[in-house]
Amino acid sequence: MKQDINILAIESSCDETAAAVVRNGRQVLSNVISSQIELHKLYGGVVPEIASRKHIEKINQVVTEALKQAEMTLPQIDAVAVTYGPGLVGALLVGVAFAKALAFGAGKPLVGVHHIEGHISANYIEHPELEPPFLCLVVSGGHTHLVKVADYGAYEILGQTRDDAAGEAFDKVARAIGLGYPGGPKVEMLAKEGNPQAIPFPRAKLEDGPYDFSFSGLKSAVLNYLNGAQMREEQVCRADVAASFQQAVSDVLVQNLIRGVETFQIQKAAIAGGVASNQTIRKAAEAACRERNCQFYYPSPIYCTDNAAMIGAAGYYEYIAGTRHDWSLNAVPNLKLGERQ
Ligand code: KG4
Ligand code: ZN
Numbered sequence: 001m002k003q004d005i006n007i008l009a010i011e012s013s014c015d016e017t018a019a020a021v022v023r024n025g026r027q028v029l030s031n032v033i034s035s036q037i038e039l040h041k042l043y044g045g046v047v048p049e050i051a052s053r054k055h056i057e058k059i060n061q062v063v064t065e066a067l068k069q070a071e072m073t074l075p076q077i078d079a080v081a082v083t084y085g086p087g088l089v090g091a092l093l094v095g096v097a098f099a100k101a102l103a104f105g106a107g108k109p110l111v112g113v114h115h116i117e118g119h120i121s122a123n124y125i126e127h128p129e130l131e132p133p134f135l136c137l138v139v140s141g142g143h144t145h146l147v148k149v150a151d152y153g154a155y156e157i158l159g160q161t162r163d164d165a166a167g168e169a170f171d172k173v174a175r176a177i178g179l180g181y182p183g184g185p186k187v188e189m190l191a192k193e194g195n196p197q198a199i200p201f202p203r204a205k206l207e208d209g210p211y212d213f214s215f216s217g218l219k220s221a222v223l224n225y226l227n228g229a230q231m232r233e234e235q236v237c238r239a240d241v242a243a244s245f246q247q248a249v250s251d252v253l254v255q256n257l258i259r260g261v262e263t264f265q266i267q268k269a270a271i272a273g274g275v276a277s278n279q280t281i282r283k284a285a286e287a288a289c290r291e292r293n294c295q296f297y298y299p300s301p302i303y304c305t306d307n308a309a310m311i312g313a314a315g316y317y318e319y320i321a322g323t324r325h326d327w328s329l330n331a332v333p334n335l336k337l338g339e340r341q
Helices: 037-041 048-069 089-106 115-126 166-176 183-192 214-230 238-263 280-291 308-320
Strands: 006-012 016-023 028-033 080-085 110-114 135-139 144-151 154-160 268-272 294-296
Touching: 006 048, 006 089, 006 308, 016 048, 016 154, 016 308, 028 048, 037 048, 048 089, 080 089, 080 115, 089 110, 110 115, 110 308, 115 135, 115 144, 115 268, 115 308, 135 238, 144 238, 166 183, 166 214, 166 238, 183 238, 183 280, 214 238, 214 294, 238 268, 238 280, 268 280, 280 294
Parallel strands: 006 080, 080 110, 135 268, 268 294
Antiparallel strands: 006 016, 016 028, 135 144, 144 154
16 A cells, blocks of 8 residues: 655745645645735835744744644654745745754655745645646746646746736736735735726737746836826726736736647646636636636635645655755755756
């Protein structure tokens, strides 16, 4: 009989201190997240120095709680997995240093995990039938990638953003219309009351990179629209701005995903990252995939935004493939997907 593999996973790349215990890459025994959102809200975005300090304060408690909820002790764990990049260097360092100390002290293997690999692997948690190959659209606050997942741990980046990430554009537009941080969920909420066809915001087409994205032109168009209205002393319907902006982001994301599905004749596609919890984007991607007989997968919102369960899922596949890191593992803020340190 195959023995269960239990991974204790730690994530601290941005503003959530998170720990989880995941069995065999797919079964979440615990998933503890301590969010710093309330703290960063005051400043309209994540303040790296504050994030690092909060991670230090919380990490012990979060990891202890994750083991407790999983009803496990450290000796019962097979390996410690930790996000070591990309992300904020000070924030990453807290998780990496803690994971190294824990693994060293308990005599357990250490597995460094790429944050994006974690987001992609979040799809494995609730879809036991999902296995590579598939196409994954990774859309978060820091990343917008279209990735071909050839196998576990084998990724080919087809395209990525040339400027802002999709989530970053949501956050900036939210700030411009006075919604505050984090912008994504607030824009989505307000957009429900607006008309997505009200304002013809641009959809960037990049002739020399069919799978690449660009959101800075869209963001500028929204800012120009707001400034123009203000100068003319015209009233702006913020819900229409939110809905039209969201529709433009959705159109571009789905268009590139579908281009990939058609070109590579893909039968399975997925979405991951914070922006993947957006219902409009999900529904549009799902409908477009269904029309092409492509099965579409997405994680529950709790596994879309940063969490450690996704790191446990990715960590499991790295672990069984033999990935091991030693005590020299360091935080790599600009770690590329598929690159190993
Ligand atoms: O994956 P994540 O938690 O962190 C990064 O790795 O970046 O993503 C956070 C991003 C933020 O930019 C947030 O505004 C966006 O995801 N987001 C959303 C929604 N929920 C979170 N964007 C659009 N619609 C949402 N419902
Ligand atoms: Zn993330």
